[in-house]
Amino acid sequence: xxxxxxESGGDRPRLFDVDRPEPAPGEVLVRTLRVGVDxxxxxxxxGDHGGFPADEERLVxxxxxxxxxxxxxxxxxxxxxxxxPMVRRPSPGGTNAYFERAEPDMAPPSACVERGIDGAxxxxxxxxTSPAPFLIPVPEAxxxxxxxxxxxxxxxxxxxxARASRSSFTWxxxxxxxxxxxxxxxxxxxxxxxxxxxxxxxxxxxxxxTIDLLESLDATYVDARETPVGKVPTAHEPVDLVVEATGAxxxxxxxxxxxxxxxxxxxxxxxxxxxxxxDAGRFxxxxxxxxxxxxxxxxxxxxxxxxxxxRLETLPAWFFDRYVTxxxxxxxxxxxxxxxxxxxxxxxxDTV
Amino acid sequence: xxxxxxESGGDRPRLFDVDRPEPAPGEVLVRTLRVGVDxxxxxxxxGDHGGFPADEERLVxxxxxxxxxxxxxxxxxxxxxxxxPMVRRPSPGGTNAYFERAEPDMAPPSACVERGIDGAxxxxxxxxTSPAPFLIPVPEAxxxxxxxxxxxxxxxxxxxxARASRSSFTWxxxxxxxxxxxxxxxxxxxxxxxxxxxxxxxxxxxxxxTIDLLESLDATYVDARETPVGKVPTAHEPVDLVVEATGAxxxxxxxxxxxxxxxxxxxxxxxxxxxxxxDAGRFxxxxxxxxxxxxxxxxxxxxxxxxxxxRLETLPAWFFDRYVTxxxxxxxxxxxxxxxxxxxxxxxxDTV
Numbered sequence: 142x143x144x145x146x147x148e149s150g151g152d153r154p155r156l157f158d159v160d161r162p163e164p165a166p167g168e169v170l171v172r173t174l175r176v177g178v179d180x181x182x183x184x185x186x187x188g189d190h191g192g193f194p195a196d197e198e199r200l201v202x203x204x205x206x207x208x209x210x211x212x213x214x215x216x217x218x219x220x221x222x223x224x225x226p227m228v229r230r231p232s233p234g235g236t237n238a239y240f241e242r243a244e245p246d247m248a249p250p251s252a253c254v255e256r257g258i259d260g261a262x263x264x265x266x267x268x269x270t271s272p273a274p275f276l277i278p279v280p281e282a283x284x285x286x287x288x289x290x291x292x293x294x295x296x297x298x299x300x301x302x303a304r305a306s307r308s309s310f311t312w313x314x315x316x317x318x319x320x321x322x323x324x325x326x327x328x329x330x331x332x333x334x335x336x337x338x339x340x341x342x343x344x345x346x347x348x349x350x351t352i353d354l355l356e357s358l359d360a361t362y363v364d365a366r367e368t369p370v371g372k373v374p375t376a377h378e379p380v381d382l383v384v385e386a387t388g389a390x391x392x393x394x395x396x397x398x399x400x401x402x403x404x405x406x407x408x409x410x411x412x413x414x415x416x417x418x419x420d421a422g423r424f425x426x427x428x429x430x431x432x433x434x435x436x437x438x439x440x441x442x443x444x445x446x447x448x449x450x451x452r453l454e455t456l457p458a459w460f461f462d463r464y465v466t467x468x469x470x471x472x473x474x475x476x477x478x479x480x481x482x483x484x485x486x487x488x489x490x491d492t493v
Numbered sequence: 494x495x496x497x498x499x500e501s502g503g504d505r506p507r508l509f510d511v512d513r514p515e516p517a518p519g520e521v522l523v524r525t526l527r528v529g530v531d532x533x534x535x536x537x538x539x540g541d542h543g544g545f546p547a548d549e550e551r552l553v554x555x556x557x558x559x560x561x562x563x564x565x566x567x568x569x570x571x572x573x574x575x576x577x578p579m580v581r582r583p584s585p586g587g588t589n590a591y592f593e594r595a596e597p598d599m600a601p602p603s604a605c606v607e608r609g610i611d612g613a614x615x616x617x618x619x620x621x622t623s624p625a626p627f628l629i630p631v632p633e634a635x636x637x638x639x640x641x642x643x644x645x646x647x648x649x650x651x652x653x654x655a656r657a658s659r660s661s662f663t664w665x666x667x668x669x670x671x672x673x674x675x676x677x678x679x680x681x682x683x684x685x686x687x688x689x690x691x692x693x694x695x696x697x698x699x700x701x702x703t704i705d706l707l708e709s710l711d712a713t714y715v716d717a718r719e720t721p722v723g724k725v726p727t728a729h730e731p732v733d734l735v736v737e738a739t740g741a742x743x744x745x746x747x748x749x750x751x752x753x754x755x756x757x758x759x760x761x762x763x764x765x766x767x768x769x770x771x772d773a774g775r776f777x778x779x780x781x782x783x784x785x786x787x788x789x790x791x792x793x794x795x796x797x798x799x800x801x802x803x804r805l806e807t808l809p810a811w812f813f814d815r816y817v818t819x820x821x822x823x824x825x826x827x828x829x830x831x832x833x834x835x836x837x838x839x840x841x842x843d844t845v
Contacts, residue, residue, distance in 0.1 A: 242663055244662050244663060246662075246784070247662045247663070247754075247755055247784055249754035249755075249783065250782065250783075301661045302658070302661055302784070302786070304661075305657060305658060305659070305660045305661035306654070306657060306658035306786060306788065307657070308657045308660060309653045309654055309656075309657035310596050310598075310599045310794075311594055311596060311599070388777075390773045390774030390777055391773060392777065393773060393776055393777035393780060394773055394776075402599075402601035403599055403601075408777060408780050408781050409781060410777065410781065411777075411778050411781055411782065412773075412774040412777050412778055413774050413775075413778060414772055414774045414775045414778075415772065415773060415774030415775075416770055416771065416772050416773070416774075417770070417771065417772075417773040417774075418768055418769070418770050419768065419769065419771055419773060420766055420767065420768050420769075421742045421743060421745060421746055421764075421767060421768070421769040421771060422742030422764040422765050422766045422767030422768075422769075423765075423766045423767075424745055424746075425740075425742055425744065425745035425760060425762065425763075425764050425789075426763050426764055426765060426766075427789070428745060428760050428787065428788070428789030429760050429761060429762065429763055429789040429790065429791050430602065430763065430789070430791055431601060431602075431789065431791075432598070432599055432654070432788075432789055432790060432791060433788075433789050434654070434658060434786060434787065434788040434789065435780065435786065435787045436658065436780070436784075436785075436786040437777075437779070437780025437781040437782070437783065437784055437785050437786065438781065438784060439781050439782055439783075439784060442662075
């Protein structure tokens with residue numbers, strides 16, 4: 142079967158021919174429908190993040206997938222069920238406490254591998270197998286956008302941590318600032334806009350489809366070249382929540398400047414090492430005097446995946462139609478990896 | 494009556510003669526027993542924090558107090574009740590939502606004054622008045638150390654925020670690092686040591702009474718001159734919780750280095766502006782990849798004061814005896830403000 146991945150020494154994705162996997166009892170064989178591409182894939186391709194499975198020289202990509210069960214083996218799934226797979230699996234050698242209590246997203250890197258990212262093959266192939274507990278059902282009506290459950294789940298997890306951090310007092314957020322109008326940032330805008338006034342920060346000139354889309358969601362575009370993060374309170378208003386989706390190294394510190402008292406910044410990006418001069422004293426004092434918080438968040442657990450699948454129903458259909466701009470067949474998979482993608486790209490392997 | 498405070502232009506506390514306050518209906522007249530001195534007092538005296546009441550040129554100090562009700566007026570208190578006062582009051586002009594929902598600690602600075610600190614006279618006088626809702630009952634058996642309810646409440650609030658920030662997943666902290674072996678740091682050690690393994694970071698040479706006291710609490714002293722915050726994981730172990738009680742401007746960033754995955758740093762210090770070169774990218778990425786959090790915390794609400802009063806009973810009596818090293822009568826009040834205090838100083842106005 143066809144699979145898309147990277148090889149040791151390579152600098153771009155390739156099409157491989159690999160054996161179709163055989164599901165063991167308790168595993169499910171899934172026929173892949175669509176697999177999304179995101180910033181993490183680009184980091185993996187560039188060698189900045191993740192790694193190959195042990196003793197292998199290549200990695201099948203893909204961690205945002207939706208597919209159809211073709212062989213449920215001994216599991217409770219049925220042939221024809223639409224599913225989306227979770228990404229993290231226990232490190233080779235067996236399960237551990239994080240997985241046993243259904244909190245894979247809280248596992249430290251040493252306790253897990255990530256399919257398609259770090260140490261385990263992903264889902265960007267015509268078929269994949271998975272133990273049943275790592276598959277989340279998706280209503281067939283939402284199969285087309287089911288691969289977006291994974292990026293949405295990552296946001297649900299971050300919002301979950303952010304809300305929890307404010308749960309010891311009355312917190313009713315009314316305003317949010319999303320840092321980044323890339324694919325993840327626009328999803329964050331879509332999730333938050335029904336609940337609060339949302340600003341979305343980017344660095345693009347109009348006309349631009351991401352600006353059009355966020356404005357269609359009733360969010361306000363903030364051009365970071367005119368209004369950097371720390372100026373949002375004076376140019377617009379302080380915000381109760383920041384969702385950081387860029388990985389710019391300044392943002393962990395600058396997000397706090399944008400917060401109203403008692404606000405929280407949820408960080409999602411992975412900037413890598415970079416030294417900067419910052420007013421560390423003011424950062425510290427602002428956190429204390431105004432009861433502010435910063436939470437980092439990675440990956441997502443089953444509750445977040447289920448919440449994400451619910452969002453496939455509640456988010457408007459027009460949003461998905463405009464959001465997924467680059468849906469390409471397997472034989473043109475290179476087009477899904479840019480550089481000319483518009484908002485969200487995915488590779489289509491098959492249809493329901 | 495005698496009161497201890499500061500005057501505009503002065504640089505040290507003075508003894509004033511002021512009128513004994515008359516309680517209005519709904520207020521309580523309290524005869525002061527003891528009032529503690531802490532780092533915030535020193536910041537107020539130095540002019541680095543807080544301020545005088547509107548249209549006044551002096552401020553009665555004192556925000557850590559315990560006293561005895563002498564006139565309950567129309568309130569439910571009875572003459573002889575031992576009480577400790579909360580610090581924050583609504584800004585002049587009336588109450589607001591933060592006070593109405595009993596969350597004064599979450600009020601932004603513009604919505605509150607702080608008695609003895611910012612905009613309202615404190616409790617360092619022979620008598621003070623307070624509306625009844627701002628007085629927390631203290632069992633008479635614990636009257637002697639009742640002035641410590643306030644600093645303990647500040648820690649309870651910080652721990653409450655820290656725990657809340659980890660409440661969306663299973664979090665069972667086993668190790669803590671307290672930054673600072675000053676008065677607040679040692680109280681934090683006393684609260685945490687019964688629950689987890691505690692390290693306490695300082696910069697003092699042995700023999701030293703703070704090191705002796707923290708070791709008596711079964712905590713481990715870490716000399717920051719040999720082992721800075723970020724080296725604690727390699728020299729000892731990564732910790733689940735950091736409680737920052739120094740106000741060193743590096744600590745907001747360095748605390749995260751000391752955390753184990755899924756850990757949280759609670760910040761309490763007020764360093765003021767200071768530019769530093771930090772690896773902002775690594776700070777950001779570490780927060781994300783390891784689901785870490787930083788929470789700032791200031792002041793305390795009624796639930797935290799009640800929890801603090803409970804601690805007066807559960808902490809060992811020997812701890813308080815060794816912790817309060819400088820208990821001085823009013824006529825020697827200068828001695829409570831240093832520079833020769835040992836651990837914790839308080840001014841004694843009267844006895845039960």
